[in-house]
Amino acid sequence: MLQRYARTHIEQALERQAAIAIIGPRQAGKTTLALEIAKNRPSIYLDLESMADREKLAEPVLYLNQHVDKLVILDEIHRTPALFESLRGIIDEGRRQGKRTGRFLILGSASIDLLRQSGETLAGRIEYIDLGPLSITEISPNEIGKLWLRGGFPDSFLAKKDEDSFLLRQSFIRTYLEREVPMFGPRIPAETLERLWTMLAHNQAGLLNASRLASGLSVSAPTVTSYIDLLVDLLLVRRLPPYHANVGKRLVKAPKTYIRDSGLVHALLGIENNEELLGHPVVGASWEGFIIESLLAVAPPRTRASFYRTARGAEIDLLLEMGDRHGTWAIEIKRSSVPKIERGFHTALDDIQPTKAFLAYSGTERFIKGNTVEAIGVHELVKELGGLSE
Incomplete structure (x- = not known):
């Protein structure tokens, strides 16, 4: 059984x-993790893609009041958005009876409907926790290459062969x-x-140019932007914003833009095995996106993530603003086992003056490179960042 980083936070x-x-x-x-958590307490699981389970909730207050002492897991909640209004009343009634915590575990495959429907009706009654595909903290260090190639969806990562993993991702x-997509x-x-x-896979880690993408698709730039908005809401694409500050540059x-799972990048580009990946032009950008997702999966709550780039070439791949x-x-981020700092990174550090500066690379030794930059293996950096939330 895979040990998920989010489990402790959920409990x-x-x-x-x-x-x-x-x-x-x-x-x-999500479902596997929820059922593992449920083993430790009285619980009931309802799959709202199942007609039988949806029929149980035809009268949600009557049904759920029979299970007030159980953790109720509601899977695929977007299938019954009207349920949120009922949950509000049930939770408020439970609070009056002293049942204030641990009532409902709600699972959703996208942020769109959950955030829109529950943002108003369950304000002050719900907490959100992200669970993405597997990240570096959830595997052994010697499996990082496998995770990068196959991506973090558990079935893909655990497949017996690279070929099986590739076919699973194509099916996904x-x-x-x-x-x-038609549902949401x-x-x-x-x-x-x-x-x-x-096209986004080919442009992994590249600047978003909606007009260029629109031209290739024979649609308008606003239409492309709306399509990308949907992929972002479905948690499949990340838009990393540029850093904004008055630095006089x-x-x-x-x-x-990044496709968030490296395995999907490779499946979209027809990359089936490690040899094909290492010979493909996307290799560096794929590695960059893979490390960024692993870092953001463990970053402290309310961390602001961005990148920094000036017109003159100063650049930082990832800036994490984590408060005072x-x-x-x-x-x-470098894939090389012998990392080299580019001049643009030094220039950017002079502009930003960060608290810490790291050169994340694929080796394991930790050492100072230059006066202010610390070279560190990616596994150790992810572990150190995750430790800030403990």
């Missing part, structure tokens, strides 16, 4: 709040195009969205 949240929503893409392991992509957003031709998704203003307690970390 702690259940001790302080009535409803906890676990948000993550389909097949990231088809499922999203044909089933998930406007009707978009599957072929168009697949082409956009593939001409800063890049466009965001960078932890300050600002500047991170440069």
